[in-house]
Amino acid sequence: MSVWLPTSPCTPAACAGHEGRVASVPHAAARLIAAVAVVLLGILGAQPVRLLPERPRQALVRAWATALVRAFGIRLTVHGSPGPDGGRLIVANHISWLDIALVAAVTPSRMLAKSDIRTWPVLGPLSRQNGTLFIERDRIRALPDTVAAVTRALLDGDRVTVFPEGSTWCGRAQGPFRRAAFQAALDARVPVQPVRITYLLDGRTPAGAHPTGVYPAGAPAFVGDDPLTASLWRIVRARGVRAEVRLLPRIPPGRHAHRRDLAAAAQAAVVPGPAPAPPSLPGIPSQPGPPSATDRDSAKRPSESVHHWVNSSPAESSSFRMPS
Numbered sequence: 001m002s003v004w005l006p007t008s009p010c011t012p013a014a015c016a017g018h019e020g021r022v023a024s025v026p027h028a029a030a031r032l033i034a035a036v037a038v039v040l041l042g043i044l045g046a047q048p049v050r051l052l053p054e055r056p057r058q059a060l061v062r063a064w065a066t067a068l069v070r071a072f073g074i075r076l077t078v079h080g081s082p083g084p085d086g087g088r089l090i091v092a093n094h095i096s097w098l099d100i101a102l103v104a105a106v107t108p109s110r111m112l113a114k115s116d117i118r119t120w121p122v123l124g125p126l127s128r129q130n131g132t133l134f135i136e137r138d139r140i141r142a143l144p145d146t147v148a149a150v151t152r153a154l155l156d157g158d159r160v161t162v163f164p165e166g167s168t169w170c171g172r173a174q175g176p177f178r179r180a181a182f183q184a185a186l187d188a189r190v191p192v193q194p195v196r197i198t199y200l201l202d203g204r205t206p207a208g209a210h211p212t213g214v215y216p217a218g219a220p221a222f223v224g225d226d227p228l229t230a231s232l233w234r235i236v237r238a239r240g241v242r243a244e245v246r247l248l249p250r251i252p253p254g255r256h257a258h259r260r261d262l263a264a265a266a267q268a269a270v271v272p273g274p275a276p277a278p279p280s281l282p283g284i285p286s287q288p289g290p291p292s293a294t295d296r297d298s299a300k301r302p303s304e305s306v307h308h309w310v311n312s313s314p315a316e317s318s319s320f321r322m323p324s
């Protein structure tokens with residue numbers, strides 16, 4: 001593992017518990033079977049759907065992603081509007097692999113994912129067929145090519161979703177937004193769409209929630225060394241989980257000239273106000289609030305998660321300068 005990759009201190013034991021009702025084993029198994037059926041339907045229908053015009057294609061993707069979320073027993077609430085068509089960089093906080101389906105259910109887009117997902121069963125073929133962009137997280141020299149690929153997609157009018165924290169965080173703590181992806185938005189001169197993802201229990205504010213809107217994710221949290229199979233089973237056993245997706249005001253192109261400032265503005269929108277110190281919980285040391293615009297990105301050892309975005313420092317004249 002490279003020491004410059006991001007990580008979070010969150011662990012399954014401390015973050016992924018579910019304080020609420022638990023579904024029976026037969027009920028959970030039925031949910032899992034339904035979710036697998038929806039995924040297989042998506043794989044089989046991916047190629048024909050890609051041949052459709054943009055609007056009907058996006059409508060079908062939203063319907064498929066919504067069906068997948070519901071198959072897992074999660075209710076979805078959406079605040080805000082995706083707005084007009086056209087290229088934009090969508091940036092969201094990252095809690096779970098379910099975040100991918102939540103974003104697709106609201107505003108279908110191309111995802112930026114770690115290259116490991118190419119080889120995953122089921123999700124690998126589905127991601128390849130749906131235009132996912134991949135990042136070689138262990139090869140810092142591949143970063144300029146990744147930024148260039150995202151820029152080309154944005155210039156082509158695509159929406160591209162990234163999770164700039166670079167790793168999954170449970171909600172009791174957050175990671176700083178990495179800057180490299182924002183250079184693609186600057187180069188393509190497209191707006192940035194901040195998105196806030198929250199998981200709630202029975203629509204109630206859970207214990208440990210902060211007034212800034214930061215919540216512990218509970219069952220959906222996919223953190224640390226959590227195996228995908230364990231995460232799947234924990235989610236289908238949980239009852240009363242609701243996901244909220246908030247589409248926040250877009251940051252128009254030209255408002256910020258530097259990716260450092262653009263990343264700071266996006267993070268301030270997703271995590272509003274000064275983030276208080278998380279509660280003292282096993283496995284989660286105290287975390288500082290979001291960094292100021294002048295703070296340097298930290299270099300930390302990575303934990304396994306669905307998405308990783310690498311550390312980068314400002315480039316004065318080119319989006320292809322290597323991060324330091």
